[in-house]
Amino acid sequence: MIYKSLLITRPFYDNPTSYLYHWSEAFVDAARKKGVKVIDLKSDKAIASEVEGRLKKINPDLVVINGHGSQRELYGQNDQVLISLGKNEKLLTSKIVFARSCSSAKLLGKKCVKNGTICYIGYDEDFIFVFDINCINNPLKDKTAKLFLGPSNQIIHSLLKGNLTGQANEKSKKMFMKNIIHLLNSQTTKNNTEIVTYLLWDMNHQVCLGDKNAKI
Amino acid sequence: MTKSFYEDTKQLVIERLSVMSSNKGISIGNSGNTYTKDQLIDEVEKGSVIGHKIVQVELEFLQSLKDFKNYDLQIATHN
Numbered sequence: 001m002i003y004k005s006l007l008i009t010r011p012f013y014d015n016p017t018s019y020l021y022h023w024s025e026a027f028v029d030a031a032r033k034k035g036v037k038v039i040d041l042k043s044d045k046a047i048a049s050e051v052e053g054r055l056k057k058i059n060p061d062l063v064v065i066n067g068h069g070s071q072r073e074l075y076g077q078n079d080q081v082l083i084s085l086g087k088n089e090k091l092l093t094s095k096i097v098f099a100r101s102c103s104s105a106k107l108l109g110k111k112c113v114k115n116g117t118i119c120y121i122g123y124d125e126d127f128i129f130v131f132d133i134n135c136i137n138n139p140l141k142d143k144t145a146k147l148f149l150g151p152s153n154q155i156i157h158s159l160l161k162g163n164l165t166g167q168a169n170e171k172s173k174k175m176f177m178k179n180i181i182h183l184l185n186s187q188t189t190k191n192n193t194e195i196v197t198y199l200l201w202d203m204n205h206q207v208c209l210g211d212k213n214a215k216i
Numbered sequence: 217m218t219k220s221f222y223e224d225t226k227q228l229v230i231e232r233l234s235v236m237s238s239n240k241g242i243s244i245g246n247s248g249n250t251y252t253k254d255q256l257i258d259e260v261e262k263g264s265v266i267g268h269k270i271v272q273v274e275l276e277f278l279q280s281l282k283d284f285k286n287y288d289l290q291i292a293t294h295n
Binding site for chain 1: 232233235236239240241242243244245246247248250252269273274276277280
């Protein structure tokens with residue numbers, strides 16, 4: 001039997017990374033339940049040497065990078081560069097990648113696909129999310145953040161279910177739209193229009209580059 | 217974009233931000249900073265990098281309103 005494998009980075013050192021860290025827990029658990037071998041590089045393990053070593057040794061089918069990013073780089077714990085355009089993006093060759101970070105699909109993702117990454121799902125602009133200030137210490141209870149992180153989590157849940165990369169991206173976007181419609185129909189629409197603005201932004205800037213018919 | 221159009225847009229963005237709940241924060245940009253409503257309004261007024269980004273996000277939203285016929289259809293479908 002061939003076991004599928006998932007490498008995930010989830011740094012934890014500020015509010016945004018704290019949210020991504022906690023909200024990744026659900027698909028880490030789901031992957032394990034499905035018998036997927038999970039390499040969970042969290043907090044101080046989300047550093048370049050660990051990521052490079054595991055990518056070379058394990059050669060995972062799916063790579064999920066959480067954290068800050070830019071058009072050219074993906075970052076780990078304390079903003080340490082994990083993947084950098086022109087330096088080590090070939091580490092992602094022959095893999096399906098989801099980068100939940102700002103802007104990396106704009107340049108880095110395109111170069112990765114050109115260099116042999118099967119599919120790169122990410123954001124070609126800032127990934128923005130709104131959260132409830134009262135939930136900072138308990139991100140999983142944050143219903144506002146769920147509106148953003150639920151749809152992005154959907155990508156991994158879909159891939160784990162055997163969906164194609166393009167389908168996973170579309171299902172995620174449908175979930176964004178469902179949340180937008182829910183907010184527009186709610187009785188507190190006035191307060192929610194700003195949240196709708198950012199949901200629409202993330203939905204429109206989530207891109208699926210490369211093979212849309214691939215699966216893990 | 218002319219200066220006066222940008223200033224008008226900034227004012228519109230500030231008005232829109234002002235209706236947001238005070239108990240919400242926004243994660244934007246790769247600095248790790250998060251912003252409250254008042255801090256975002258301040259960034260827009262200052263014309264900082266984050267302020268410019270917020271104006272860009274709002275403009276894209278407003279431009280997307282012309283597609284809202286499609287969204288209306290989806291809303292009707294879901295009701």
